[in-house]
Amino acid sequence: MKQVNATVVSNHELWPGAYLLWAQAPEIAALARPGQYAMVRCGEGHDMPLRRPLSVHRTSLDGNVAFLFAVVGRGTEWLAQRKKGDPLDLFGPLGNGFDIYPSSRKLLLIAGGIGIAPLVALAEQAVATGCSVTLMIGDRTATRIYPDRLLPSGIKTVVATEDGSLGMKGMVTDLLPKFIPEADQVFACGPLRMYQRMAQMSSELRDKPTQVLLEVVLGCGVGACLGCTIETRHGQSLVCKDGPVFELSDIVWDKAVAPPAGRRYLRK
Amino acid sequence: MKSPDLSVQLAPQNSRGLRLANPVTTASGTFGYGAEYAEVIDVQRLGAIICKGITLKPRHGNPQPRLVETVGGVLNSIGMENIGVDSLIREKAPTWAGWSVPVIVNVLGQSTEEYAELARLLDGVTGVSGIEVNISCPNVSAGGMEFGASPEAAAEATDAVKANTTLPVIVKLSPNVTDIAEIACAVVEAGADALSLINTLKGMSIDLASRRPALGNTGGGLSGPAIKPIALHMVYQVAQAVEVPIMGCGGISTASDALEFIFAGASAVQVGTATFTNPRATLDILEGIKRFMEKESVHQLSEIIGAAK
Numbered sequence: 001m002k003q004v005n006a007t008v009v010s011n012h013e014l015w016p017g018a019y020l021l022w023a024q025a026p027e028i029a030a031l032a033r034p035g036q037y038a039m040v041r042c043g044e045g046h047d048m049p050l051r052r053p054l055s056v057h058r059t060s061l062d063g064n065v066a067f068l069f070a071v072v073g074r075g076t077e078w079l080a081q082r083k084k085g086d087p088l089d090l091f092g093p094l095g096n097g098f099d100i101y102p103s104s105r106k107l108l109l110i111a112g113g114i115g116i117a118p119l120v121a122l123a124e125q126a127v128a129t130g131c132s133v134t135l136m137i138g139d140r141t142a143t144r145i146y147p148d149r150l151l152p153s154g155i156k157t158v159v160a161t162e163d164g165s166l167g168m169k170g171m172v173t174d175l176l177p178k179f180i181p182e183a184d185q186v187f188a189c190g191p192l193r194m195y196q197r198m199a200q201m202s203s204e205l206r207d208k209p210t211q212v213l214l215e216v217v218l219g220c221g222v223g224a225c226l227g228c229t230i231e232t233r234h235g236q237s238l239v240c241k242d243g244p245v246f247e248l249s250d251i252v253w254d255k256a257v258a259p260p261a262g263r264r265y266l267r268k
Numbered sequence: 269m270k271s272p273d274l275s276v277q278l279a280p281q282n283s284r285g286l287r288l289a290n291p292v293t294t295a296s297g298t299f300g301y302g303a304e305y306a307e308v309i310d311v312q313r314l315g316a317i318i319c320k321g322i323t324l325k326p327r328h329g330n331p332q333p334r335l336v337e338t339v340g341g342v343l344n345s346i347g348m349e350n351i352g353v354d355s356l357i358r359e360k361a362p363t364w365a366g367w368s369v370p371v372i373v374n375v376l377g378q379s380t381e382e383y384a385e386l387a388r389l390l391d392g393v394t395g396v397s398g399i400e401v402n403i404s405c406p407n408v409s410a411g412g413m414e415f416g417a418s419p420e421a422a423a424e425a426t427d428a429v430k431a432n433t434t435l436p437v438i439v440k441l442s443p444n445v446t447d448i449a450e451i452a453c454a455v456v457e458a459g460a461d462a463l464s465l466i467n468t469l470k471g472m473s474i475d476l477a478s479r480r481p482a483l484g485n486t487g488g489g490l491s492g493p494a495i496k497p498i499a500l501h502m503v504y505q506v507a508q509a510v511e512v513p514i515m516g517c518g519g520i521s522t523a524s525d526a527l528e529f530i531f532a533g534a535s536a537v538q539v540g541t542a543t544f545t546n547p548r549a550t551l552d553i554l555e556g557i558k559r560f561m562e563k564e565s566v567h568q569l570s571e572i573i574g575a576a577k
Binding site for chain 1: 493
């Protein structure tokens with residue numbers, strides 16, 4: 001992990017309220033694994049004391065790292081306004097990242113909303129190592145679905161929208177009974193309620209090795225402040241350091257709570 | 269010009285003393301047990317490390333959410349999650365014994381007896397250079413702040429620790445009181461070698477979506493730049509009232525913040541929330557203080573401690 005003075009390379013609104021930001025940060029790009037994150041300093045001075053943890057969305061061989069984020073509050077509002085050439089203070093890569101088992105050949109990736117962010121890096125890595133990848137993407141409506149042209153080639157994509165404007169109508173979780181049985185390993189990133197639904201699936205589906213990426217408010221990112229402690233079946237774990245990726249079956253889901261919605265609630 | 273002398277003696281009345289190479293330390297609860305940041309900064313360059321608050325038995329802490337950001341501040345309700353004093357002595361102290369930076373252990377008891385027991389257990393432990401008595405945690409139902417709220421109880425906890433250790437004893441005060449100078453005088457009277465102030469201020473935040481408190485434990489402790497003027501004023505007040513060294517704490521994010529506390533009467537500073545914002549904050553502050561001293565031809569830190577009186 002390193003604290004890096006990065007430079008914004010580009011920052012575009014990919015769909016309303018979601019931004020794709022590339023920054024030059026060779027120290028982080030060289031080390032980051034899919035599922036890891038960087039703590040991004042937001043705001044000027046110290047008006048926003050907590051860095052925002054953002055999953056590594058992609059990395060490039062020339063030392064750039066991409067973040068895909070939804071504008072949900074003050075920090076991401078500030079981040080959305082960064083322009084090419086602006087400085088960006090990054091601390092990372094942090095956390096454990098996803099773990100593709102050596103025996104896994106067929107991977108199922110499940111993205112709920114902005115949860116697509118870390119799964120694109122994972123899909124790229126999986127394809128590069130010869131795995132077959134099915135990526136399921138779900139959101140409210142077609143305009144919020146990650147553009148096909150930015151996805152790595154060689155993967156199968158399944159889209160679900162709640163209003164039926166693209167792909168299947170409904171939630172991605174509705175489609176899981178059809179897709180999970182064929183997969184060797186499952187990876188998911190999405191809101192807490194998606195994980196809670198997955199944890200309530202039939203035992204046959206639940207027993208498939210499934211890794212999920214958790215979101216809580218983080219303080220330090222290194223296991224020092226204990227702000228992100230959660231209950232697992234093996235005792236307490238730190239999302240920042242032991243996670244953010246956990247086995248679905250390890251989490252005590254009825255004790256898990258989503259981060260406070262804060263200002264994002266007024267945006268709805 | 270010779271490079272300035274930043275060293276401070278935090279426990280001049282104590283036979284073991286507590287000499288820091290410089291005045292920049294880490295506030296308890298923001299720096300884990302010290303090793304967490306060892307990969308990020310050279311922790312040996314710090315004046316001291318004050319570790320996460322420790323209790324007799326391990327504690328699980330409070331339910332999530334435990335952190336909420338406010339404007340210029342952070343509310344936390346960690347709830348003293350810690351490994352317990354036995355594990356601390358067994359697993360953490362041996363690492364500290366190999367460090368040149370002094371480590372001060374923050375202790376929290378639920379009763380006077382527990383403070384006494386914690387002091388007794390830590391007394392001879394290699395790697396432990398001092399005890400910070402936490403009578404100011406706002407996030408536990410028993411102990412902590414209830415000791416810090418009255419001069420009598422604060423003195424009792426201090427006395428219990430002092431009677432059971434020869435280690436330098438720093439007492440960390442709560443700002444959630446009517447007259448902090450009165451509490452300060454009581455714990456100094458009870459033998460405190462030094463004081464640290466302030467701990468967090470009680471506060472809360474409410475989530476619009478759930479219409480419920482944003483923190484899992486309803487209320488929490490506010491830290492960060494938002495509380496700096498309050499902390500600074502309290503340090504200034506207490507510095508007029510007591511003779512023992514003071515560690516200033518509360519929203520210190522930059523060298524100029526730290527210098528303000530030193531001018532107000534602090535011999536050392538504790539940096540907490542700023543480390544989350546900038547993992548290098550402590551060392552940046554140290555460099556800034558040094559630059560200031562060079563620029564202003566200050567040869568020894570003691571020349572400027574309490575300059576604002």
